[in-house]
Amino acid sequence: MSEDDSQRIEAYLSKVRRSLRGMKDQDVREIIDELRSHVLDKAPAGLDTALASLGSPEELARQYVTDDLLARAEVSRSPLRILDSLFRWASLSAAGFFVLLGSIGGYFLGAASILCALLKPFFPRNTGLWVIPDGAGDSEISLRLGLSGAPPDGRELLGWWIIPIGLTVGCALVILTTRFALWCVRQYRRSRVPVHV
Amino acid sequence: MKEHDPESVDKWEVQLRKGCLELAILAALWDGKLYGLEILRRLESASDLIVSEGTVYPLLSRLKAMGLVESEWVESDAGHPRKYYALTPAGKQRGREMAAMWTRFSASMSRLLAPLGKGKKESHVGR
Numbered sequence: 001m002s003e004d005d006s007q008r009i010e011a012y013l014s015k016v017r018r019s020l021r022g023m024k025d026q027d028v029r030e031i032i033d034e035l036r037s038h039v040l041d042k043a044p045a046g047l048d049t050a051l052a053s054l055g056s057p058e059e060l061a062r063q064y065v066t067d068d069l070l071a072r073a074e075v076s077r078s079p080l081r082i083l084d085s086l087f088r089w090a091s092l093s094a095a096g097f098f099v100l101l102g103s104i105g106g107y108f109l110g111a112a113s114i115l116c117a118l119l120k121p122f123f124p125r126n127t128g129l130w131v132i133p134d135g136a137g138d139s140e141i142s143l144r145l146g147l148s149g150a151p152p153d154g155r156e157l158l159g160w161w162i163i164p165i166g167l168t169v170g171c172a173l174v175i176l177t178t179r180f181a182l183w184c185v186r187q188y189r190r191s192r193v194p195v196h197v
Numbered sequence: 198m199k200e201h202d203p204e205s206v207d208k209w210e211v212q213l214r215k216g217c218l219e220l221a222i223l224a225a226l227w228d229g230k231l232y233g234l235e236i237l238r239r240l241e242s243a244s245d246l247i248v249s250e251g252t253v254y255p256l257l258s259r260l261k262a263m264g265l266v267e268s269e270w271v272e273s274d275a276g277h278p279r280k281y282y283a284l285t286p287a288g289k290q291r292g293r294e295m296a297a298m299w300t301r302f303s304a305s306m307s308r309l310l311a312p313l314g315k316g317k318k319e320s321h322v323g324r
Contacts, residue, residue, distance in 0.1 A: 033270075034233065034254060034280045041234050041275065055251035063255035071262050189259075 001040075005047050009039050012051050019061030022088065023068050031064055066092055073185045079107055079174060082181050089185075099184045106177030110170045116143055117166030128162045130154035214246060220299060221246050222256065223284065223292035226266065230283035233257060257282055265291055 013032050020028045035054065042050035054060055066089065073085035086103055089096030119127045130142045132154040142154070158165055225231065225239040237253055240246045248256075260266045265288035270278045284292065 030280075031254070031258070033278075037277050037279050038233055038250070038254070040277050041279070053250040055249065060251045060255070063252070064258060067255055067259045067262070071259070 001043060005043065008047060008051070009036065009043070012039070012054075012057055015057035016061045019058045020064060022065060027068070035060075062092060067189070070185050070189050074182060074189065077178065079178060082178060083107070085185075086181060089188075095184075095188055099181060099188075103177050103181045106173055106180065110173030110177060112143055113166045113170030113173065115170075117163045117170065120160070120162050120166075128159070129157045131157055218246065218248065218256070219260070220292070220295045222253075222260065223265065223288055223295065226282060226284045226288070227292065230269075230281040232271075232279040232281050236282065260288070264288075 013036055016035060017028060017032055020031065023031075039047070039050050039054070042053070069085045069088045073082050073089070076082055076085070083100075083103065086096060086100040090100040116127060116129070128143075132140045132142055134140055141157075221240055221244060222236060225236050225243070231239065233254055236257070237248060237250060240248055257266065257268075261268055261282070264285055266282045267285050268280050268282050271281050273279050
């Protein structure tokens, strides 16, 4: 094999390597070594064809990265790790973006409910769930975390019950959001086996 | 009346092939270990599944992450090592289950589809 061919192979593999950011070093080495071995096997029949058959280095790396982050999310039970994986998934596909939006909403509401329950003993007068009339006959429901004063015309809905209810609802939202995110990840992983015919 | 769309048949075929790919790779590895290029050649020669080369490697990596295959590097006469894949016990179990399901499903579909193969002359809808 000529020096020029070797340089072209390494240039292709460097592009793949750059696009595999975020994966473990050992996994990246295995992937690059395997692709090099594949190209070397096919190069005698034509290096151009060998490289073209693998597709663009960025797209090839994207398949590995997506699988890797979805696999990590699937075995994770930590909301932070799941959100981290979802952020990366969202940067790769529209499906990931919508799952991320839904998950952020669920985790935010869950965290707010738990926080409200935990802050109630320290800021009993301005932490809780209020119903606030808007003057036009309608009313607005507001969850206050003790950061601002209690609404003057508002009526507190739950009182001290916000503690058990906030904890229960908050934990349930976090668990349901985690299950929702993991379910979406599993469905997406099962559906994404591309094949060219 | 809506016209027949050939593209929708093509899309259906792609989905059908997608669903078979995992089983096809497990079946290709049934007789022993193979490296990536051999798996591609086995799929092409033993079935009409033509898988893009840029697809099979990430897929093998995924099957490995799922514990269905294992891999090892083996030195070759070509002067560079090759990564060989072999089925794990879990992969064999999965392959057997999928093959049994496939056999049942294809047999029942064949019975259902038998009248369609007899030609347009005989196919009619009674009114």
